Amino acid sequence: MRRALEALLQAQREGHLGRFAVGGAVAASYYVEAVVTEDLDVFAFLKPAASGLIELGPLYGRLRELGGELQGEHVVIAGWPVQVLPAYTPLVEEAVRAARECRYEDLAVPVLEPEYLCAIALQTARPKDFARVHAFLAESAVDRGRLAALVDRFSLVLRWREYERRYG
Amino acid sequence: MSADTAEGRAPHAAGGGDALARHVAAVKEAWRRHARAMTWEQKIAAIERMRERQAAIRRARRPRAAGA
Numbered sequence: 001m002r003r004a005l006e007a008l009l010q011a012q013r014e015g016h017l018g019r020f021a022v023g024g025a026v027a028a029s030y031y032v033e034a035v036v037t038e039d040l041d042v043f044a045f046l047k048p049a050a051s052g053l054i055e056l057g058p059l060y061g062r063l064r065e066l067g068g069e070l071q072g073e074h075v076v077i078a079g080w081p082v083q084v085l086p087a088y089t090p091l092v093e094e095a096v097r098a099a100r101e102c103r104y105e106d107l108a109v110p111v112l113e114p115e116y117l118c119a120i121a122l123q124t125a126r127p128k129d130f131a132r133v134h135a136f137l138a139e140s141a142v143d144r145g146r147l148a149a150l151v152d153r154f155s156l157v158l159r160w161r162e163y164e165r166r167y168g
Numbered sequence: 169m170s171a172d173t174a175e176g177r178a179p180h181a182a183g184g185g186d187a188l189a190r191h192v193a194a195v196k197e198a199w200r201r202h203a204r205a206m207t208w209e210q211k212i213a214a215i216e217r218m219r220e221r222q223a224a225i226r227r228a229r230r231p232r233a234a235g236a
Contacts (some may be wrong), residue, residue: 033200079216112171
């Protein structure tokens with residue numbers, strides 16, 4: 001994991017990667033009990049190419065030079081498949097901007113805040129996403145008022161009701 | 169962690185289903201306390217171990233599936 005995080009931070013320093021934050025199960029494990037995951041999800045602002053399109057090629061090229069290996073939609077670095085997801089919705093954009101710096105050994109790693117992780121999980125809405133929301137609430141690892149505000153502001157009320165139906 | 173009590177007998181052997189349920193709940197709660205106290209680095213290391221176990225299980229299943 002350390003080598004993957006180092007490569008991402010280096011790519012950011014070099015300008016290949018804009019502001020980014022770790023999301024998904026790896027981010028959740030900072031706040032709540034760890035669950036197994038196959039990959040490291042990274043949400044990021046990426047500079048559009050001259051065509052105006054977001055291209056992952058230059059970033060993935062640099063990550064390959066830093067020891068990564070392309071495998072489908074991932075770059076595998078030191079055994080960790082890394083998936084860089086462009087900040088693609090207003091919720092994710094805000095979440096990346098609000099990310100907090102967390103320590104991993106001596107590295108300062110931007111990690112999504114718990115309320116945003118839950119809101120993004122509600123937006124994604126797979127069974128494992130609802131389970132993640134439940135883990136945060138069960139461990140009191142989330143500010144319910146802040147989460148409720150995000151649910152309201154990003155039109156996630158129906159998803160929240162779906163969560164309550166499953167876990168309430 | 170041993171499943172046996174200080175008396176040397178598993179609780180379900182001594183007290184039936186309720187005792188077993190209490191024992192399981194206590195073990196789970198002890199694990200949760202331990203998990204909550206882990207650092208991020210320790211949790212990531214735990215995830216890596218879980219991934220290795222899952223990969224080993226997948227590898228072990230593959231030849232059987234191919235031979236079936």
